[in-house]
Amino acid sequence: MSDFFPSCRVRYTKPDPRAFQAAVDHFRVGPDRVIHVGDDWACDIVGAVESGIRAVWISRGRQIPDPSLVVNHGVLVATDLAAAAAHITHLAAGNLE
Secondary structure (H helix, E strand, O other), rough: OOOOOOHHHHHHOOOOOHHHHHHHHOOOOOOOHHHEEEHOOOOOOOHHOOOOOOOEEOOOOOOOOOOOHHHHHHHHEEEHHHHHHHHHHHHHHHHHO
């Protein structure tokens, strides 16, 4: 399943954990069942990780701002949307790494 949750709809903006919680609540699943894909490190990746959600960062070749999030929280790094889709497919198949 997929959807988008703009701040005008959920009334919270990333990286506020309530913005991520809105998606979790909408699908009635635990945060461990959600994958957030984004290209803004602070809003998308830090926010997702702080909410207990798996994250895929679209780096577009940029340096990883905080490698510890990659190591400690399993953040996946994709150079572009196609690579992000490959990560999501891998995760959906039950692979945690």
